[in-house]
Amino acid sequence: LTKDIEWQKHIAYRWEPEAIKDVMSQLPGIWLQPPDGQSEYRIGYFIDTAEAPRIREIKKHLRQNKVHANVIIAYNRYLDIVPVRASKGKALRFFADKWGFSIDRILVVGASGSDEDMLRGNTLGVVVGNxxxxxxxxxxxxxxxxxxxxxxxxxIEGIEYYDFMGDIRIPEPQVNNSISKGRAS
Incomplete structure (x- = not known):
């Protein structure tokens, strides 16, 4: 893989991993993953949801300590802290814009909470059965x-649903029938 220097500069904005580790060490039920669970732009934690604060409180705690970052929980046991400008969805949008791809014709697939940001927006999203x-x-x-x-x-089911290898079927928003029926009477 080749690193994209523009993307690295973009996500490095306000990224302070040591400050994040200091602030996160104050919270119960959260502990660092081993070094192989870490990367330059990701601080990985294990989380005990019975003991740890809720994600809303974790985000608030970071903000109150002047830490700017995204908080992602996956599988109800992993917590990732990534730069405020970094996420799967933000990366997708950054590169679609950089390379001139229409975001509404990009297919994304997800299975866990770490994929939520990528699935939101105008992409064609598929959530697998598992x-x-x-x-x-x-x-x-x-x-x-x-x-x-x-x-x-x-x-494969999602590719077929959207006819992604053919003409690409883009779904239309559904009108709430109970509202439209109420207006018609």
Missing amino acids: HTPELNKLKDRYRIYFAKNYYAWGI
Whole structure:
């Protein structure tokens, strides 16, 4: 892989990993993953959801300590802290803009809470059948298809649903029938 210098400069904005580690060490039920769970722009933690504060409180704690970062929980046991300008969705949008791709014709696939940001917006989203409960809140979004099949079969199901290898079927927003019926009477 080749690093993109523009992207690195973009996400390095306000990235202070040591300050984040100091602030996060004050919270119960959260501990650092080993070095192989860390990277230059990701601080990985394990989280005990019975003991740790809720994600809303973690974000508030970071803000109160003047730390600017994104907080991502996956599988209800992993917590990632990444730069405020970094996420799967932000990377997707950055490179689509850089390379001139139309975001509404990009297919993305997710299975856990760490994919939520990438699935939101105007992409064509597929959530595979073996997804974690964190993604259930996206079920009402018309550009996100929830596949019944697991893993690669769920991806294939999503490709077929959108006719992604053909003309690409872009779904239309659904009109709430109860509202429209109320107006008609």
